[in-house]
Amino acid sequence: xxxxxxxxxxxxxxxxxxxxxxxxxxxxxxGPRRASDVVDxxxxxxxxxxxxxxxxxxxxxxxxxxxxVRGLRELPDVLLVDATGLDHPRRAGxxxxxxxxxxxxxxxxxHRPLVAVGTLPAPVRGATSPAALDGRIVGQWTxxxxxxxxxxxxxxxxxDPDTAAALVLAVSTLAARTPVPLQxxxxxxxxxxxxxx
DNA sequence: GCGACAG
DNA sequence: ATCTTGTCGC
Numbered sequence: 411x412x413x414x415x416x417x418x419x420x421x422x423x424x425x426x427x428x429x430x431x432x433x434x435x436x437x438x439x440x441g442p443r444r445a446s447d448v449v450d451x452x453x454x455x456x457x458x459x460x461x462x463x464x465x466x467x468x469x470x471x472x473x474x475x476x477x478x479v480r481g482l483r484e485l486p487d488v489l490l491v492d493a494t495g496l497d498h499p500r501r502a503g504x505x506x507x508x509x510x511x512x513x514x515x516x517x518x519x520x521h522r523p524l525v526a527v528g529t530l531p532a533p534v535r536g537a538t539s540p541a542a543l544d545g546r547i548v549g550q551w552t553x554x555x556x557x558x559x560x561x562x563x564x565x566x567x568x569x570d571p572d573t574a575a576a577l578v579l580a581v582s583t584l585a586a587r588t589p590v591p592l593q594x595x596x597x598x599x600x601x602x603x604x605x606x607x
Numbered sequence: 608g609c610g611a612c613a614g
Numbered sequence: 615a616t617c618t619t620g621t622c623g624c
Contacts, residue, residue: 462613463612464611464612464614465613467613470614471614492613492614493614494613497613503613504613504614520613520614521613522612522613523613524612524613525613562613
């Protein structure tokens with residue numbers, strides 16, 4: 411899904427018919443635009459080529475996600491990925507791969523680190539604390555909702571830990587811990603899977 | 608050898 | 615991710 415600091419949209423959800431399809435939401439007509447509204451949407455239906463293995467997530471989901479990004483009418487300013495960035499054995503998490511391949515800056519957001527280490531900040535919305543790897547800060551634990559466990563915002567392609575934390579916080583609401591774009595992407599993907607059965 | 612190990 | 619279990623709030 412493509413999100414911009416200012417745009418609006420009601421999203422259409424085309425029916426899924428068979429595997430290996432690229433589906434997209436209809437683009438919105440002009441109208442009042444507000445922050446965090448969906449301006450475009452793409453769903454790629456296909457089967458994963460590789461099994462899940464920690465450290466090799468890009469091998470499993472990278473190719474499909476790349477097709478999703480390339481399916482957008484125009485490239486977004488930044489990609490928010492449910493994956494790590496520099497927090498990886500080879501400093502090459504899926505968020506780094508997707509950004510590098512598409513040329514779009516990226517930020518990662520996960521429940522826990524892959525190899526980085528850091529102490530959790532207080533559970534107060536906006537609070538952050540660094541997660542490091544080899545003495546280098548690769549992400550920021552970020553509390554998006556008071557009382558909830560912080561989310562790890564990862565530096566991705568051409569972004570740094572602070573930018574990652576700022577983005578994750580900016581696209582989160584007082585009501586949910588998970589950043590809105592990821593909630594929405596999951597909802598749409600889950601619906602596509604259901605309709606496909 | 609066994610558990611860990613983004614999703 | 616998905617599943618199961620436990621806890622909290624409406």
